Amino acid sequence: MHDFLIANRAELIARCRTKVAQRASPGMLEEELQHGVTVFLDQLIKTLAVERFVDTSRSRKVSGRAGGGKPALSEIGESAALHGKELLQHGFTVEEVVHDYGDLCQAITDLAFERGAAIGVDEFRTLNRCLDNAIATAVTEFGYQHDFVMAGLQADALNERLGFFAHELRNLLCTATLALSIIKEGNVGLTGATGGVLDRALIGLANLIGRSLADVRATADMEVQHRLFSLADFIAEIKLSATLEAKVKGCVLTVSHVDPLLAVDADRDLLLSATGNLLQNAFKFSHAHSEVTLNAYSSADRILIDVEDHCGGLPPGAAERMFNSFTQMGADTSGLGLGLSISRRSVEANHGILSVRDIPGTGCVFTIDLPRHALVTGVLS
Incomplete structure (x- = not known):
């Protein structure tokens, strides 16, 4: 399979690009359609080369070990993590992350069948191990980055809301304080226009605080007291x-x-x-x-x-x-x-x-x- 992948590298990438294009949203850039495929393909070729010509155990440094569990550092793991992060930045979903690797596997098996290229049992196991490790790491990193981005967005939204609240609160407090100061000078009464300004400011403050408390209860998903x-x-x-x-x-x-x-x-x-x-x-x-x-x-x-x-x-x-x-x-x-x-x-x-x-x-x-x-x-x- 090592020689087959080298000889058909361009064709495999083209087939993957076609599959991705069928799922992609209209207007998606060309570089996004082939994103990450070439890196994984080259690492798969490198893994097969190491297992073909060198001690098999050394290939784990490239592809990682089989069977899941606590991940060990490997070239595929590192690039798959980067791949998952970049796919999120490009607007892909986690389903598309998985499909990207599945596309390559399908392209390899389809092309090998069409051209009568035999894939040995050990080589197929290597392919599966590489795919498993790459998908697991890419999806994990994608999820982590997604949570990180969402946490950032939520923090920005909270800061915006706090900014609006503080701005409105300050305006109402300033208005109430100014009206009260004028009334305390004794030149105007509570029943006049200035008293009306004070009334409006105090009502506005009560409404603002009431809305904010209700919003906190709803946002925090606090227990409803029926x-x-x-x-x-x-x-x-x-x-x-x-x-x-x-x-x-x-x-x-x-x-x-x-x-x-x-x-x-x-x-x-x-x-x-x-x-x-x-x-x-x-x-x-x-x-x-x-x-x-x-x-x-x-x-x-x-x-x-x-x-x-x-x-x-x-x-x-x-x-x-x-x-x-x-x-x-x-x-x-x-x-x-x-x-x-x-x-x-x-x-x-x-x-x-x-x-x-x-x-x-x-x-x-x-x-x-x-x-x-x-x-x-x-x-x-």
């Missing part, structure tokens, strides 16, 4: 804080009557965060002096909580994108763009669904859809 509670009491609690925010934002909040027998089995804090975020967005993007509606009711075996705003409607394609993190849709780009993303994760953690329905020219309705429960004669059930 318990059964009255839907009417839940909506009444939200109404208290939302009424103040509506006043600050210059909107009218309308809250529908809730059936006192309806109950929700959920993590109350996460659901408060999700509903609060929806109301904050509604106040933020609704036109001045327009109405924001909070409506909670049952439909068959579901409980639905609707938040309807008067933002004027959604632009094309916005409904699919607006739940992504750091997405800002309206003209007001204050905030982190995390509210809807956190709301969806919080609702889903409670086995619910968060959706949006566009009302062209008017606004949109966000709906939290949860399993229905009931209060029977004042007892949770």
Whole structure:
């Protein structure tokens, strides 16, 4: 097989390139199609040469030992590790890493059959040993590098989020501090415009911290604390804080009557965060002096909580994108763009669904859809 591989090296590489091209994504560069094949082929030829002309044991320095286990240093191992790393950098998947080596094995056996070249048992064992060691090392390194890259991306994403959070927190604190300083001078009162600025800054701080805590719980996959509670009491609690925010934002909040027998089995804090975020967005993007509606009711075996705003409607394609993190849709780009993303994760953690329905020219309705429960004669059930 040693002489056969040397004589047909170019043909084997060409066949491998053809196989890779059939799997490759459109536009993949030519050098990526033949990546790594030549190195392994040359090392296989070297292994066969050593085993043919020199002490067989010395070939292990080139190809490594058989049988797996703790890997020993070898030329194939070192180059396969580099190969796995480079394939990741070129955008290959782990499946393609394995297929690359399989392509060469298939090309060798096909061409040997076509040309009547006999492959001895020992030579075939050498081929399998080289393939096993190369695939194992390449896949291991690919996985390690993939984890390393993902860890780096996650760290970058975390730093970005912390940067946004710190920036927003600083702005709100500066605004609140400045307003308080002016009020302390005694020239303006708490009920005036400066008091309104302080109110908005403090509400913004509370909302920012609340969203961040909910995001931490969802991201950390913390245990959801389910318990059964009255839907009417839940909506009444939200109404208290939302009424103040509506006043600050210059909107009218309308809250529908809730059936006192309806109950929700959920993590109350996460659901408060999700509903609060929806109301904050509604106040933020609704036109001045327009109405924001909070409506909670049952439909068959579901409980639905609707938040309807008067933002004027959604632009094309916005409904699919607006739940992504750091997405800002309206003209007001204050905030982190995390509210809807956190709301969806919080609702889903409670086995619910968060959706949006566009009302062209008017606004949109966000709906939290949860399993229905009931209060029977004042007892949770």
